[in-house]
Amino acid sequence: MLKVFLRTILIAMLAMVVTIPSVQAKEAKKTVNIPSSVLNIAKENTYPNATQDLPYLQPSDFTSQLLKTSNVKIENPNLIRMLNETSVNRSIFSIGLRAKIYLGEWPLNYESAETAPNWQYQKVNTNYYDNRGGKTNYKMHYVQETQKVVRGGLTAKVQKLEDVKKMMLLKAMKNTNLPLAFDTTIGAGTKKEHEYNIAPKRVGYLYGYAPAINEKGKVTYGEVYLVLKGTKKEIMVKNVTSQGIGAWIPVQDYISFGFSASEQPK
Template sequence: MRKVISFAVIIFCICTLPLLAKDESKIPNHVVSIELQNTSKQLKEEQSTMEPSEQTKELMESIDMKLDNEELIKMLNETTIKPSPIALGYRGNIFLGHWPLHYKSVESKVNWEFQLINVNEVNNYGGDKPVSVHYDQKEEKHVKGGLTVKAQKVDQIMKMIISEAEKKHSFPLTFHATYGKGTKLSQTYDVAVNKVGALKAYAPVLQEKGHVTFGEVYLELKGSKKNLVIKNVTKQEVGAFIPIENHVAFSYKSS
């Protein structure tokens, strides 16, 4: 009987582990959306996917490497290549540049209290009854995403990282989060008599760790055939922080 119970417990743990891991990525209770209240309305950066043309698809199939860089895909889409069918013996290599090609995520976690953006404080010393404090953004604050290491073509790398992160998380990610002055929430926190209540507001970010694959991209022409060739491939470990748009984490302390 004990063996049966133990086996059932093991099965239960195995089945619930993915659910527990998924719960960790949910927005916790002390984090609140201010999308409707934010006095600084943000224009959502549309992370539209650049679809490769038929010609670009053929070129991408000629290499055994994944290409995620939409700037590179866009350039290939705009390139017209029409080798002559009678160009026997013709050979040529066209250097297209050194590009970040692919980003692979290794670790992804949220820092809900990444940056302090506001403090609302109420002093109730000498008062005769409890009072309250609520969130009221005093000054406009900006939190910009970025890499934690030096790298070439940072904007292209950040786009690849955000695109990869959005596949795993439902958080609204942005390159630049703004918290407008005068943004308020109606939720209040009690400050007892002879106490000071401090409500701190933090901007949360998604922290990413992974590596970027770089390479020199060549267009190789052989007679009527055309192929992509990637040379001098290197990898670089990168870290990045990406603001979570229109969300604030609160911490309240009374002393």
């Protein structure tokens, strides 16, 4: 009986080891389904957009210990960077030390509630061809007529704007697995060899749109203190507030196409 009981416990433990990572893997693979009408123009773009390299900043060992003591979750990369550059040396004279150091009011974390794409966020180009006098199909291709800069931004005014934008951008990139930036440029002369047929006696229009991600959620603020009690160090957050916030974040180096043909010009 004891052997059977131990075997049952062992099987249950192995099942947990096997299944838990698979659940975590599913949660990590958040992506957005890209429609067939949306094409990547990164190689063709005549304007080289700077890649948004925003890795999740790793806290140092000292910072990790501090973050564990905080009563509010802290994810702000700029605050973590400041803590990484902070050091408090131990000393035999620090046994009776008591201090509370005010580090300022910070946006501490951003909690995403919704991440949704708008594939036609802003029209950036129109190609036109009149084939009413033609006898065969005309093959139209996308050619960017003029350089276009597409900008996003937050939907409300907030304190420490750049910190909030960075946290929202990081969360949106994680949720979509798309190249995102608050501004992106499509260079004049950018082409794509995808073909759109215009029948005889028809006028064809090929519209190009810059897609963007609509990110919505909540940002949490608080006054941050570094508290020293002898050899003990901890983070204390006071006057915690939350604010709903949204943002439009363009998708870099992607174009959404819409094609139509009519008997008369529009």
